[in-house]
Amino acid sequence: MLFGLVFCTVIALLKGLALGSLAISDSQLLGDVLDASDNFNDESVVKAFVDELVALSHSSKNISACDQCVTRLAVGKSLALLRPELVPRVFTKWCQITKYMTNSTCVSTFARNTVKSSYTGTNFADMLSLMDPFGYDGQLYCCYKESACSKPKTPNVTLSHMWPAKQAKHSVAPVPSAxxxxxxxxxxxxxIELDYTVGAEANCSASMCCTPHSSNTFANITSHPQQAWNSFYDSSYMNDTFVKGSSVDAFKNGSIWSPATTFGNYKCxxxxxxxxxxxxxxxxxxxxxxxxxxxxxxxxxxxxxxxxxxxxxxxxxxxxxxxxxxxxxxxxxxxxxxxxxxxxxxxxxxxxxxxxxxxxxxxxxxxxxxxxxxxxxxxxxxxxxxxxxxxxxxxxxxxxxxxxxxxxxxxxxxxxxxxxxxxxxxxxxxxxxxxxxxxxxxxxxxxxxxxxxxxxxxxxxxxxxxxxxxxxxxxxxxxxxxxxxxxxxxxxxxxxxxxxxxxxxxxxxxxxxxxxxxxxxxxxxxxxxxxxxxxxxxxxxxxxxxxxxxxxxxxxxxxxxxxxxxxxxxxxxxxxxxxxxxxxxxxxxxxxxxxxxxxxxxxxxxxxxxxxxxxxxxxxxxxxxxxxxxxxxxxxxxxxxxxxxxxxxxxxxx
Incomplete structure (x- = not known):
């Protein structure tokens, strides 16, 4: 009960800050959550943060998409400072529940990094722990990563203190020789497409084409429009010499709409x-x-x-x-x-x-x-x-x-x-x-x-x-x-x-x-x-x-x-x-x-x-x-x- 009360207080403060009516420091937020979270397990913390993010997503009539995005970052930051390892779980679940993105994109964007998949959720959590959600950082992220905010004005800064004044001769390019x-x-x-497969689908509807996992779901396939194609060989170069490999029966699979040929395709x-x-x-x-x-x-x-x-x-x-x-x-x-x-x-x-x-x-x-x-x-x-x-x-x-x-x-x-x-x-x-x-x-x-x-x-x-x-x-x-x-x-x-x-x-x-x-x-x-x-x-x-x-x-x-x-x-x-x-x-x-x-x-x-x-x-x-x-x-x-x-x-x- 204590965590729930403190959590709701923190979220209310975050919302107020996003709307410009309150001021609160990260240390205050972190202190409140730290005091309350010692008695709660991971699932309770994850559920509380997911529930709040979902509620925030459902408040579109009261808060703009930009303010929602910024507030999400602030909520995420409070968690990243306390339990960064939970950030990927929280944001992946929120994203999938609200259908903010497709399920696969939610996973690739917010799930934690592993050596088997190039997910970026761990990097997202790192960013949250360092950024200022309510300043230029948050506006920039919500503009370019989530298309939720308008592009913020670029800061008026300079690097000119790092070099000497430009001499007159440096304003003219040297003349080429004859x-x-x-x-x-x-x-x-x-x-390089390491799993490129001759005969695989080259006109796929998702993922990279010309691979064993490529497929076409655009329409019912009744015939192959590329019957004139005949370059289906597992070829290679051996000792600088081209070796025409064995022939592949690319049309035996009736589910393949556009078979990948030997040297590639415009969609691959x-x-x-x-x-x-x-x-x-x-x-x-x-x-x-x-x-x-x-x-x-x-x-x-x-x-x-x-x-x-x-x-x-x-x-x-x-x-x-x-x-x-x-x-x-x-x-x-x-x-x-x-x-x-x-x-x-x-x-x-x-x-x-x-x-x-x-x-x-x-x-x-x-x-x-x-x-x-x-x-x-x-x-x-x-x-x-x-x-x-x-x-x-x-x-x-x-x-x-x-x-x-x-x-x-x-x-x-x-x-x-x-x-x-x-x-x-x-x-x-x-x-x-x-x-x-x-x-x-x-x-x-x-x-x-x-x-x-x-x-x-x-x-x-x-x-x-x-x-x-x-x-x-x-x-x-x-x-x-x-x-x-x-x-x-x-x-x-x-x-x-x-x-x-x-x-x-x-x-x-x-x-x-x-x-x-x-x-x-x-x-x-x-x-x-x-x-x-x-x-x-x-x-x-x-x-x-x-x-x-x-x-x-x-x-x-x-x-x-x-x-x-x-x-x-x-x-x-x-x-x-x-x-x-x-x-x-x-x-x-x-x-x-x-x-x-x-x-x-x-x-x-x-x-x-x-x-x-x-x-x-x-x-x-x-x-x-x-x-x-x-x-x-x-x-x-x-x-x-x-x-x-x-x-x-x-x-x-x-």
Missing amino acids: NDTFNVLHLSDFH DAPEVLINSSMNSIAQYSSDNNIDFEFAIFTGDMVDHDEFSLTSYKMTVESEELVFRDIKNKLGDVPVYAVMGNHDNFPYGELAQENHGFLNYFSYNAELMADLWEDYGWLGPKESQYARKHYTGFSVETTMGLKVISLNSNVWYKKNHYAYWNSTQPDTFGQFEFLIDELVASEKIDQRVWIIAHIPFSSDALPLPAKMFAEVVARFSPYTIANIFFGHTHLDQFEILYSGPGNDAKTIENVVASSWISQAVTPWVNNNPSWRYYTVDKETFSVMNAYNFYTKLNETFANNGAEPVWELEYSSREGYNITWPETAPLNATYWHTVASKVNESVEYNQMYENYAMRFSPYVPNCANSTSCDLNYCFLTSFTVDQYDDCVASVKSKK
């Missing part, structure tokens, strides 16, 4: 044979054309997109090891500088700060990657040790003098629970301090820098880190930062940073910097597999051109199991028909010119979409749909706020 270049390979987003992640085919095409092209790569960059994502219940610790590690092994086997002595993607961690998308008690959750991956990269000769002992200890970023100097800075983008990923506490602070992970220190050191010795990361800052990032990164880039461009490279979107894209706010600032005079966003090898979803390489000026490390290669995946469906044909898709200098000096790099001014054409012309918008998806059968028709309307916003936005403002402007004009 046609003296080298080559750099860019790979991204392999998403990449089978290893497709990844090996892409790497084989790179090696073959390099040999046939006498082209050597000075080094390669890999911008993340090795693990597939399957359900969290099927994404285990073992599968995550095995995917990472297999991908890097395959890259090493094909590239030999070519150094590879890599970043981890949002899928390349366990649990999915999570990464904690190093100094708040959760380091042991994620240090395994930094240690694994650092050891592997050092074993392969990609990092020296010093760089490897730093990458092992400080897993949010490391730097390496190439033999030619270029510095490559690798950043772990889970720091700013909107699905990372640890990014939602103390979120008004610009650098809780210490990553920007590391980045700025590296840039300041390079600027002092006139060294140019490449930055590589996985998630672009206007795509799936939180607003404040995006704003901070743009501030850093503006300070150190165009003199020190030569190029920025991302992956993640699976599309062939770019982004431009301008010096002024708003769409009116998107002029050639205001261009500051740009980033390259690489296409993916995985065809998921609706894209042709692709890779690229750059020709790079030896003196300035500016990109002079990019050559994009792809394979038409749909042509492998009915080719009787033959290898895919990889071919040049386009070069970035010639592909957009822009008049541009041969001696000028493909810098932000060049990409501003392209973006302006995309904005002004349906023809260029369509050209951009064709390249973005690599001429897949699913490229939208820009003349007859609204699918292309926001392309200009994406290309000319460098932060979350800039993109959101641009989209709002476009929609207001319709």
Whole structure:
């Protein structure tokens, strides 16, 4: 009885605080519950909290969805401070009882972590114990994780105290040399599907397709629409040679609507044979054309997109090891500088700060990657040790003098629970301090820098880190930062940073910097597999051109199991028909010119979409749909706020 009375008092206070009528500290809440809970077992505590959360969900007439979400966080925080191990049970039960999400999503979101499933409930409880539910933390979480609150205003903070004043010479990029270049390979987003199964359902209604657990429940299946397909072989590459495997009777199972073919499908992640085919095409092209790569960059994502219940610790590690092994086997002595993607961690998308008690959750991956990269000769002992200890970023100097800075983008990923506490602070992970220190050191010795990361800052990032990164880039461009490279979107894209706010600032005079966003090898979803390489000026490390290669995946469906044909898709200098000096790099001014054409012309918008998806059968028709309307916003936005403002402007004009 005592616990019930105190609990009801605490909840009433929480509700009042959510509505702005009361003020109470976490220590008061915790003290009340601590005093009362000693005499009650786990089931009583769980039931009391679940009942209150359910009652809160049923009070929609009296409290807004946003206030409900914030109050849930406060209720959860009081439990997380007292009994964090009960938070997953409480929130999973509440979610399922109220049908707040589907049963499986409730489990994947709130159930506790295990080594067999990438559930994130333990990370949710960690976040609750640290966050301020009634401040910016709670508003931010309820906006991006539950879509219950409007987007809160991004805090007006700065990192400018961390660098010296910008000298005049640092406002001008160094001039490239005369046609003296080298080559750099860019790979991204392999998403190896370890359980890819030839003949499995490739048009599934849930989970990842092309696997033993794929199924189609869209409609009653009476016939197979893909009877012309004949590429059903368990093929592989043995000692760099393609081996056409045994034939699979893909049509014997009448419940399969669209059987998975040998090299993949547009609704599936990449089978290893497709990844090996892409790497084989790179090696073959390099040999046939006498082209050597000075080094390669890999911008993340090795693990597939399957359900969290099927994404285990073992599968995550095995995917990472297999991908890097395959890259090493094909590239030999070519150094590879890599970043981890949002899928390349366990649990999915999570990464904690190093100094708040959760380091042991994620240090395994930094240690694994650092050891592997050092074993392969990609990092020296010093760089490897730093990458092992400080897993949010490391730097390496190439033999030619270029510095490559690798950043772990889970720091700013909107699905990372640890990014939602103390979120008004610009650098809780210490990553920007590391980045700025590296840039300041390079600027002092006139060294140019490449930055590589996985998630672009206007795509799936939180607003404040995006704003901070743009501030850093503006300070150190165009003199020190030569190029920025991302992956993640699976599309062939770019982004431009301008010096002024708003769409009116998107002029050639205001261009500051740009980033390259690489296409993916995985065809998921609706894209042709692709890779690229750059020709790079030896003196300035500016990109002079990019050559994009792809394979038409749909042509492998009915080719009787033959290898895919990889071919040049386009070069970035010639592909957009822009008049541009041969001696000028493909810098932000060049990409501003392209973006302006995309904005002004349906023809260029369509050209951009064709390249973005690599001429897949699913490229939208820009003349007859609204699918292309926001392309200009994406290309000319460098932060979350800039993109959101641009989209709002476009929609207001319709």
